[in-house]
Amino acid sequence: MITLKRLEMGYGKVNVLKDLNLDIKEQSTCAIIGPSGCGKSTLLYGIAGIMQPSSGQLLIHDQPVKENRKETGVILQHYGLLPWKTVWKNAALGLKLRGVPKQVIEEKVSDVLRKLHIYELRDKYPVQLSGGQRQRVAVARVLAIEPDLLLMDEPFSSLDAIARESLQDLLLNIFNNSKLTIVFVTHNIEEAVFLGQKIVIMDQGSKNISHVLKNDLFGDQTLRNKPDFYRLCTDVRHSLQEKTTSL
Amino acid sequence: MSIQTFIYKYKTLYGSLIILLTWYLLYWFINSPIIPSPFVTIIEFFSLLTDDLLLHILVSLYRIILAVVISLVLGISVGLFLGINDKYDAWISPMIYLLYPVPKIAFLPVLMILFGLGDTSKVMLVTIIIFFQILVTTRDSVKGLSRELFFSIKSLGANKLQVYQHLIIPAVLPKLLTALRISIGTSIAVLFFAENFATTHGIGYFIMDSWTRVDYVQMFAGIIAISLLGLILFKSIDIMENRLCKWIRLEKINE
Ligand SMILES: Nc1ncnc2c1ncn2[C@@H]1O[C@H](COP(=O)(O)OP(=O)(O)OP(=O)(O)O)[C@@H](O)[C@H]1O
Numbered sequence A: 001m002i003t004l005k006r007l008e009m010g011y012g013k014v015n016v017l018k019d020l021n022l023d024i025k026e027q028s029t030c031a032i033i034g035p036s037g038c039g040k041s042t043l044l045y046g047i048a049g050i051m052q053p054s055s056g057q058l059l060i061h062d063q064p065v066k067e068n069r070k071e072t073g074v075i076l077q078h079y080g081l082l083p084w085k086t087v088w089k090n091a092a093l094g095l096k097l098r099g100v101p102k103q104v105i106e107e108k109v110s111d112v113l114r115k116l117h118i119y120e121l122r123d124k125y126p127v128q129l130s131g132g133q134r135q136r137v138a139v140a141r142v143l144a145i146e147p148d149l150l151l152m153d154e155p156f157s158s159l160d161a162i163a164r165e166s167l168q169d170l171l172l173n174i175f176n177n178s179k180l181t182i183v184f185v186t187h188n189i190e191e192a193v194f195l196g197q198k199i200v201i202m203d204q205g206s207k208n209i210s211h212v213l214k215n216d217l218f219g220d221q222t223l224r225n226k227p228d229f230y231r232l233c234t235d236v237r238h239s240l241q242e243k244t245t246s247l
Numbered sequence B: 001m002s003i004q005t006f007i008y009k010y011k012t013l014y015g016s017l018i019i020l021l022t023w024y025l026l027y028w029f030i031n032s033p034i035i036p037s038p039f040v041t042i043i044e045f046f047s048l049l050t051d052d053l054l055l056h057i058l059v060s061l062y063r064i065i066l067a068v069v070i071s072l073v074l075g076i077s078v079g080l081f082l083g084i085n086d087k088y089d090a091w092i093s094p095m096i097y098l099l100y101p102v103p104k105i106a107f108l109p110v111l112m113i114l115f116g117l118g119d120t121s122k123v124m125l126v127t128i129i130i131f132f133q134i135l136v137t138t139r140d141s142v143k144g145l146s147r148e149l150f151f152s153i154k155s156l157g158a159n160k161l162q163v164y165q166h167l168i169i170p171a172v173l174p175k176l177l178t179a180l181r182i183s184i185g186t187s188i189a190v191l192f193f194a195e196n197f198a199t200t201h202g203i204g205y206f207i208m209d210s211w212t213r214v215d216y217v218q219m220f221a222g223i224i225a226i227s228l229l230g231l232i233l234f235k236s237i238d239i240m241e242n243r244l245c246k247w248i249r250l251e252k253i254n255e
């Protein structure tokens, strides 16, 4: 579904990503992990169409990515909820911007809020919510537009372990019950292994991908309790360290 | 009801009572016609109201509201434009920074010569004061918006107009009302001064006229009127804030 060919991206004249190649299949998940500042967010911005590549190709369904692809849902690092809108209005925003009729919005938004267990919070403002609840609203807002591609930049990084795992479970559930492709950036190795069908490890020095791991364990809801899970986590950790020490 | 909750619920009433009490004590101690009795003054105020005081208040109110409307329209448009277009902002803000702190009242003589002695120059003066405040506030609050908010609303599919409607305007609004509150205080003071020249209407004229006629009771009735004028304007801004920016209050309480 997503194809990156000899992709280069940067800010001004400074290149952050160089000669990057990657394929992401439809209805799969892909975790991007790597040291801080290696260009993970930049890559995600590229796929989201927020930033343009400086050279190379960035294709979704064989089409060059343009700004505001309607079927792409994006969740950025700090959620991007609007503080002046209630949970309900935040979640309804995407549909409203598309001019969807009121009644349809009503239905879809209450559906998605229920699915994420935040229907009771619909009249609250973001400041009145906990971090985990805010994150659910951000997910709800994006799912409401029924995307085929979901991009997330460190979605659960500010949450405590329990809230994080419950959201990871929820996301896996949503993935299993829909036709989504998910690409997400994370700093958390366990998260990458639990949610990433493909695990892409990036490296700062080469401005590129250093490893791509295929995760055969993906999809198991009880994975965290299995020894294989820790083995794979260790593999990922080794791949990460290999590169940072060689710098 | 405890005193604490009384103060909290009836702020304005509580403030008025304390001020009246202080006034009364001053009247009692100083014992000179320069501080008339508050009760005599309040009675005078109401009897003047049916005479011509109301007209003076309305004239001043009209001047201020006209100035507020003009400066809101101009200040918001220019502020949004500069806040969004960095290039033009770089060209224009150095001048704004030089002019912003200049006491605009210094330009009153110039305005009077250019725009006549009548209403226009007075409204212009107040407009300039509020305009700068609104302009700078709008521009800065647009610049203060995070890149992420822009990205995320755009990725949800917002076009330019919708970015204004759902992101920029609501973000600017509470700061705008705060700026308005500050600048209206200044503009009442400035209008008071400007109404000393070439007019026979307005609360500033009324107060200074009473003074020259050594009618201190009337002068104080005028002072009551001008403070009511300020109160009305402040309260209307409060009401707008409560209506339009509910979320801001929650944010403040949560802090
Ligand atoms: N707006 C910008 N202007 C210039 N350089 C930038 C900008 N944003 C990021 N960079 C630079 O690009 C590089 C990659 O940044 P990016 O945000 O993609 O990193 P990241 O991998 O997401 O890091 P983190 O894990 O800390 O979020 C960094 O070296 C950063 O300094």
Ligand SMILES: [Mg+2]
Residues within 6 Å of the ligand: A040, A041, A042, A153
């Ligand atoms: Mg990042």
